[in-house]
Amino acid sequence: MKLSIVILNYNVRYFLELCLKSVEASLININAEIIVVDNNSEDGSCEMVKTTFPNVKLIENKENYGFSKGNNIGVAEAKGLYICILNPDTVVAEDTFLKLLAFADSTENLGIVGCRLINGAGDFLLESKRNTPYVKAAFKKLIGNPEDYYANHLKDNDIGKTDVLVGAFMLLKRSVFNEINGFDEDYFMYGEDIDMSYKSLKAGFDNYYFGKTSIIHFKGESTLRDKFYAKRFYSAMQIFYKKHFKKNILFDMFVWFGIRFVYVFRKKPVKQENHIERYYFVSDTLSKKVSKKLRKDVIFKMVVKDIEPNSEIIFDANYISYKEIISNIGCKNQNQSITFKILPCKSDFIIGSNDTISKGEVISIK
Numbered sequence: 001m002k003l004s005i006v007i008l009n010y011n012v013r014y015f016l017e018l019c020l021k022s023v024e025a026s027l028i029n030i031n032a033e034i035i036v037v038d039n040n041s042e043d044g045s046c047e048m049v050k051t052t053f054p055n056v057k058l059i060e061n062k063e064n065y066g067f068s069k070g071n072n073i074g075v076a077e078a079k080g081l082y083i084c085i086l087n088p089d090t091v092v093a094e095d096t097f098l099k100l101l102a103f104a105d106s107t108e109n110l111g112i113v114g115c116r117l118i119n120g121a122g123d124f125l126l127e128s129k130r131n132t133p134y135v136k137a138a139f140k141k142l143i144g145n146p147e148d149y150y151a152n153h154l155k156d157n158d159i160g161k162t163d164v165l166v167g168a169f170m171l172l173k174r175s176v177f178n179e180i181n182g183f184d185e186d187y188f189m190y191g192e193d194i195d196m197s198y199k200s201l202k203a204g205f206d207n208y209y210f211g212k213t214s215i216i217h218f219k220g221e222s223t224l225r226d227k228f229y230a231k232r233f234y235s236a237m238q239i240f241y242k243k244h245f246k247k248n249i250l251f252d253m254f255v256w257f258g259i260r261f262v263y264v265f266r267k268k269p270v271k272q273e274n275h276i277e278r279y280y281f282v283s284d285t286l287s288k289k290v291s292k293k294l295r296k297d298v299i300f301k302m303v304v305k306d307i308e309p310n311s312e313i314i315f316d317a318n319y320i321s322y323k324e325i326i327s328n329i330g331c332k333n334q335n336q337s338i339t340f341k342i343l344p345c346k347s348d349f350i351i352g353s354n355d356t357i358s359k360g361e362v363i364s365i366k
Contacts, residue, residue, distance in 0.1 A: 003032040003097060004080030004174070008070040009088045010038070013045040014351050014362045015218060016088040018344045020053050022322045025345070026092050030101070033057060036088075037074040039064040067167065068183035068192045075177055083177055087168040089353075089360075091216040091342070093323035099213045100171050103159070111205025112172045112197055114165030116156055116214040120340060120353040120360065122329040125217060126150045129209040130164035132198060133240070157211040165207060167193030168217045172200070179203060184243070191240050198240075214326050218353040218360055276312045276339065280304075282328075283316035283343075290314070290343075290350070293365045304328045310337045317345040 005023060009016050023034060037059045038046050049058050059073060071085055082104060104110055117125040129151035151162040170193065180199040183192045200207055279298045281290055290298050304313060315325040329340050341352030353360030
């Protein structure tokens with residue numbers, strides 16, 4: 001088997017359904033398997049997988065083991081030459097894995113490879129490619145200067161070596177995953193992708209950023225940015241520094257105080273409010289259900305152009321490919337008042353997320 005895709009899920013049932021439908025569409029010409037590991041969700045995720053995706057291997061944990069242990073459980077069941085760690089709040093293009101596997105097969109000494117990620121608003125996610133967070137770079141980033149933290153030597157559509165990839169999408173050989181002992185289970189959530197990327201480098205492998213394919217990551221949906229987020233993140237960073245960079249007492253105190261300084265004085269993210277005046281439904285079907293559920297007139301379009309400000313575009317995946325959806329969202333103009341949602345193929349709901357600090361919106365069209 002060529003590829004095993006491991007998706008760790010926790011209470012994002014509708015995002016998981018969208019993710020799985022895009023993944024299935026991307027695997028038509030690949031000998032692959034999909035493994036969903038559920039961390040004891042209470043939102044009907046497991047029932048949905050069993051009913052809608054009978055060919056997906058489902059592992060139902062009886063408690064929430066966190067990101068590292070949950071993914072390790074999934075990889076232990078994998079049979080593919082390559083594995084892909086994939087978040088449930090992502091959407092992949094039909095050719096994402098074909099492109100990445102071709103690159104992986106042709107690249108010597110490959111450790112981990114990641115791709116270009118955008119969020120649900122179409123913005124490029126800088127964490128798609130990062131440098132090793134040495135203390136100076138990490139501290140500068142935490143106080144608002146990310147210049148040394150992100151891999152700015154690569155443009156977002158480049159291909160090249162980078163230190164750290166994001167855990168929302170990591171592709172590597174299963175043998176490499178096992179050689180570097182997978183995810184460190186000292187991390188419950190956050191920091192584990194930095195740690196595994198660094199372990200790959202320490203083992204002598206080369207990590208790569210592949211910017212020739214894009215996926216959507218509805219950032220924050222599977223790890224909602226609630227009031228505990230900063231505490232979890234900065235605690236994870238402490239584990240990382242203690243594990244890899246511990247030098248002396250003064251060094252440890254500098255890291256400890258620096259992390260807590262940022263936790264206390266960080267700026268709270270502000271949710272962007274958008275007033276939607278009109279909806280555009282990119283489809284070839286004039287569905288009255290959509291207009292009725294949105295309680296507004298819906299303008300039906302066959303292509304995305306001439307979109308007015310303060311509008312929301314809804315893409316029908318029964319009509320337009322996931323690759324085209326990703327491309328259109330990623331190529332939006334600078335008008336931040338335009339937002340997006342997706343009607344997954346053969347589904348009865350519309351879904352999307354425009355920011356990183358609240359749950360996305362799900363609209364039923366039954």
